[in-house]
Amino acid sequence: MTTDDLPAGIGAPATRALHGAGYHRLEDLNGASRAALAALHGVGPKALRLLDEALAARGLTLAA
Template sequence: MVDPTPPPTPLPRGIGRAATAALALEGITTLDDVREVDLDGLLRLHGVGPKAIQVLREALASTPG
């Protein structure tokens, strides 16, 4: 039997290691997790800057969900 649920979409590499680590500490490890939070609020996390937010916005816009 095949599971029809698609695998989670990982965070884009373009956000950088510091941003990836900061998001992981908050339990945000996939784009699906990012959809559940306020992107502008993520700027308060050390390591997450405007570039990372822009990359996340672009990734969200280009993936279904």
Template sequence: MVDEVDLPRVSAPARRALVAAGYVRLDQLAGVDERELQKLHGMGPKALRILREALEERGLSFRT
């Protein structure tokens, strides 16, 4: 359910892409390969930057 999504403020297309891929919480993105997220339709460089910064604030990161 979209009301239960706990992600940083990214564009609507990026948010829909994440939810469709099963990512509804920021912590679920920790350890995910950033290149895989780039492949999602609607996921642009700005959204990836916002997510990367949000992860870093929590001491987490994408897989390198």
């Protein structure tokens, strides 16, 4: 199993939603659609902001 490195601050509902959609690492989210992530139950503006910040720190981004 891969190590989960999603930011803890996104909250449990967002983490569960991302895991359910197959995202376990920040690298998995690179290029993922922001709209698709926002449509996941539990992934709101705060989670997206924190994911943006964590991705940017690694030189990664979400797709528009």
